[in-house]
Amino acid sequence: MNTRNSPRRENTYAGRVGVMTSLHGYLMSHLQAFVYSLGQLWRAPLSMVMTAAVIGIALALPTGLNVLLNNAQQLSGQWGNAVQISLFLKGGVSPARAHELQKNLQRMPEISQVDFISPEQALEEFKRLSGFGDALKALDENPLPAVLVIQPSLATRDHVALENLLQRLRGLQDVDVAQLDENWLRRLSAIMSFVQRGLFLLSGMLALAVILVVGNTIRLAIQNRRDEIVVIKLIGGTDAFIRRPFLYTGLWYGLMGAGIAYLLIAIALFLLSGPVQELSSLYQSKFDLLAIDFRTLASLLVVSVLLGLGGSWLAVGRHLREIEPR
Amino acid sequence: MIQFNQTSKRYPGGHDALLNLSLDIESGEMVFLTGHSGAGKSTFLKLVALLERPSRGQLIVNGQNLAKIGRGKIPYFRRNIGIIFQDHQLLFDRTVYDNVALPLIIQGLPRAEVGKRVRAALDKVGLLKKEKVYPITLSGGEQQRVGIARAVVHKPALLLADEPTGNLDPQLSWEIMQTFEQFSQVGVTVVVASHDLDLISRMQNRILVLKDGQLIGDSKQVARA
Structure with missing residues (x-):
């Protein structure tokens, strides 16, 4: 509006509103849209709950799997303690020498514990575990060597330190073979990273699904409120003003979706905790399922809200322009 | 307040809703816009409210050349207009x-x-x-x-009314026109599109008559001549 040519300008409200008032008005209009959009959702609770549930399920899947993965990683961390080196001693080494070697090794700072398994004990164990007990009876003498099982100290857990220790042990006079039992751990961690990558892809696809669900819901909401949008455009509502309640609707969907996802995960963990305890007691270990942690929860909330906003932003950007007063 | 300058509006398909319209409406004036349906009354109001843009010619409303108002500025322009449907x-x-x-x-x-x-x-x-x-x-x-x-x-500085008394009985229509008259007396420019000739003739206001998109009658110019 050109002030010189419009003497009535100072009479219109747009001309009188000061900076503070307009800032206040801006915040108020956001608050209004925030509350108003929730009110709109409450009017159709069934469709609101259904949409929020779809979002919740889509988000619960990757988040829940992530929680399980965290649990598995914690478990494999415990197993990480089980990295051990088996020293197979030469055939001629007497039990006394083996015990002396055990004592010497025990004093090394890189080693926390050394267990001695005599050939007889090894044979017993092998008979028990392999099921070849009868076949072994056919042997004249015990083919198994004495073994020293070494637990490296905590400081010696990384690969280089272990490799150094292994070299030194191989150099010992009485040692036939020194073997690091960590292949299965490497495999486990490879499987973990494979699962992690799969989870990442799955999350991406489900995030896309959430955006599409929210976008479609908002598109329908825009079509339902077509008359209202036309009227607001006619009386001078800006695009931002019209966009706002729809964006907040998307935000609400995100919040509710996150809530439902959290609920679903909590229920799933509760249902799983019984069988898991049973399983771990069978392995003589004590393992409690980790609940969903704060970081996961926070990122669930943030991602969910962003996806809700993103979906509604897409829908609003596409469909609001099409509605013009005629 | 409103200035049409050789303004035309042609819709896709070649129909001329307004053709070379030139007229001035002063600030604070109350004007009736009349003519048969299809004469261009609605197009007139749509152009002034920037619901549509002229195909040719110039249109100045409230001191602003409407051709220079971009899409993002339209809401702020409309805040100085009141529209009645x-x-x-x-x-x-x-x-x-x-x-x-x-x-x-x-x-x-x-x-x-x-x-x-x-x-x-x-x-x-x-x-x-x-x-x-x-x-x-x-x-x-x-x-x-x-x-x-x-x-x-x-x-608003400008009030546009499209057939505001279309479905109302004569008594109510009269009262509503009186309300408009009061607004114009405090400086608001009022443009009322109506084909209720009986009602219009009882008011003492300027009357613009449109036919096939052209101005065929303006009571102000008749009075001058």
Whole structure:
């Protein structure tokens, strides 16, 4: 509006509103849209709950799997303690020498514990575990060597330190073979990273699904409120003003979706905790399922809200322009 | 206030809704726009409210060349116009109060100020007691008055009315025209499109007659001549 040519300008409200008032008005209009959009959702609770549930399920899947993965990683961390080196001693080494070697090794700072398994004990164990007990009876003498099982100290857990220790042990006079039992751990961690990558892809696809669900819901909401949008455009509502309640609707969907996802995960963990305890007691270990942690929860909330906003932003950007007063 | 300068509007398909229209409407004037349906009355109002843009020629409203108002500026331009529709265009899921408050809320006015202005506007059209009512429960005449209250609540410099008395009985139509007259007396420019010739002739205002998109009668020029 050109002030010189419009003497009535100072009479219109747009001309009188000061900076503070307009800032206040801006915040108020956001608050209004925030509350108003929730009110709109409450009017159709069934469709609101259904949409929020779809979002919740889509988000619960990757988040829940992530929680399980965290649990598995914690478990494999415990197993990480089980990295051990088996020293197979030469055939001629007497039990006394083996015990002396055990004592010497025990004093090394890189080693926390050394267990001695005599050939007889090894044979017993092998008979028990392999099921070849009868076949072994056919042997004249015990083919198994004495073994020293070494637990490296905590400081010696990384690969280089272990490799150094292994070299030194191989150099010992009485040692036939020194073997690091960590292949299965490497495999486990490879499987973990494979699962992690799969989870990442799955999350991406489900995030896309959430955006599409929210976008479609908002598109329908825009079509339902077509008359209202036309009227607001006619009386001078800006695009931002019209966009706002729809964006907040998307935000609400995100919040509710996150809530439902959290609920679903909590229920799933509760249902799983019984069988898991049973399983771990069978392995003589004590393992409690980790609940969903704060970081996961926070990122669930943030991602969910962003996806809700993103979906509604897409829908609003596409469909609001099409509605013009005629 | 409104200046048409060789303005034409041609719709896709070649139909000329307005053809080389040139006229001036002064600030504070009240003007009737008449003619048969299809004569160009609605197009006239749509061009002035920037619902559509001229195909050729110039149009200046409230000192602004409309060709120079970009899409993003249209809402701010419309805030200086009040528009009244034949079908009222009220929002039926909101109370009378909320309907009338809408233009002020769009402009981000403080709540207390909104309350004052809305009640003043409702008082003006005699509907102060109906503020908490939903429009669906009102009669046609009352709905139209709510529409008028909404059109004037933000004190626009220009009031456009498209067949505002279309479905109303003569007595109500007369009262509504009197309300418009009062607005024009306090400086608001009022343009009323209507084919109710009987009503128009009883008012002492300038009359523009359109036919096939062209101005074929202007009572102001007749009076001068």
